[in-house]
Amino acid sequence: MSPNSESSVEDKGIVEDRSQHRAIKTVAVLFAMQAESTPLIEHLKLTVNSDHLFPKGSPWIVYSGGHGDVHFHVIVPGKDGETGVDNVGTVPAAVATYAAIDKLKPDLLINAGTSGGFKAKGAAIGDVYFISTFVNHDRRIPLPGFEKYGIGAKQATQAPNLVKALGLKEGILSTANSFDLSEKDREWITKNDATVKDMEGSGFAWVAATLGVPFLGIKAITDLVDGGRPTQEEFLENLHTAAAALKRVVPEVVSFASGKRLNEL
Ligand code: ADE
Numbered sequence: 001m002s003p004n005s006e007s008s009v010e011d012k013g014i015v016e017d018r019s020q021h022r023a024i025k026t027v028a029v030l031f032a033m034q035a036e037s038t039p040l041i042e043h044l045k046l047t048v049n050s051d052h053l054f055p056k057g058s059p060w061i062v063y064s065g066g067h068g069d070v071h072f073h074v075i076v077p078g079k080d081g082e083t084g085v086d087n088v089g090t091v092p093a094a095v096a097t098y099a100a101i102d103k104l105k106p107d108l109l110i111n112a113g114t115s116g117g118f119k120a121k122g123a124a125i126g127d128v129y130f131i132s133t134f135v136n137h138d139r140r141i142p143l144p145g146f147e148k149y150g151i152g153a154k155q156a157t158q159a160p161n162l163v164k165a166l167g168l169k170e171g172i173l174s175t176a177n178s179f180d181l182s183e184k185d186r187e188w189i190t191k192n193d194a195t196v197k198d199m200e201g202s203g204f205a206w207v208a209a210t211l212g213v214p215f216l217g218i219k220a221i222t223d224l225v226d227g228g229r230p231t232q233e234e235f236l237e238n239l240h241t242a243a244a245a246l247k248r249v250v251p252e253v254v255s256f257a258s259g260k261r262l263n264e265l
Contacts, residue, residue, distance in 0.1 A: 024257045026071040028106035030097055032200045033086040035239055036113050037076050039247035046074055053103040060096045067251055070258045075100045089177045090203030097207040108257055109215040111204040112250050114242045116231055117221035121195035125238055128249045129196050130168040131156050131217025134205035137188035138176035154205040157214040159265035162256050171195030173217055175202035181225055197225055214262055220245045
């Protein structure tokens with residue numbers, strides 16, 4: 001049976017069971033922006049998957065190919081129909097993650113991309129982080145029981161051997177749908193003990209964790225949120241360098257994971 005044809009996302013138990021016992025053969029990597037993903041897509045010679053995987057009108061694009069023994073897919077949420085910019089943020093990330101799980105049946109999901117970093121927590125521009133836990137800093141819900149839900153901490157698949165072998169830094173990622181940082185955001189990021197800040201990770205992680213699919217985050221730092229310069233300027237200056245770092249590190253992560261079981265990562 002092909003790795004892509006055996007279960008649907010409704011079969012939560014089957015997906016969880018498979019991910020505990022199968023060697024990793026199919027990997028899907030979700031990016032938010034085309035510019036973050038293009039160097040990797042070109043480097044691995046992935047081509048647009050024209051299998052009509054998604055409903056007509058879906059903006060998501062899947063690029064597929066091989067990397068060693070792995071079936072390798074890159075998913076980008078595509079462009080917004082009205083403004084023509086990339087569909088950044090948690091909603092497109094979550095929907096694209098769901099579609100990727102449903103149609104591609106990955107053994108492992110990776111959210112790769114750029115992010116802000118906190119100098120006070122040891123981050124520097126150009127670092128590539130392995131995300132230990134995904135949380136939110138803009139879901140502040142002061143109702144009984146909902147505060148924890150709002151933060152929504154999801155622990156990534158543990159991969160201590162991978163982190164060591166690749167020499168990656170490790171940190172908590174906090175997500176919100178704004179690029180800027182309000183005082184409240186800062187307060188909650190500190191409370192969450194986060195080192196890395198993005199706009200997609202928690203949406204991706206919620207879907208992967210809810211459906212029981214193993215997931216990792218690999219994030220390259222483009223700007224220092226507490227560095228004193230406007231983060232948007234630093235982001236634009238460093239986007240291409242960060243994308244080049246992802247082109248190097250993501251294939252290393254996938255090569256390390258290839259053929260391994262989760263408890264070997
Ligand atoms: N992506 C890159 N830098 C970011 C930042 N400072 N905040 C949110 N997302 C980002």
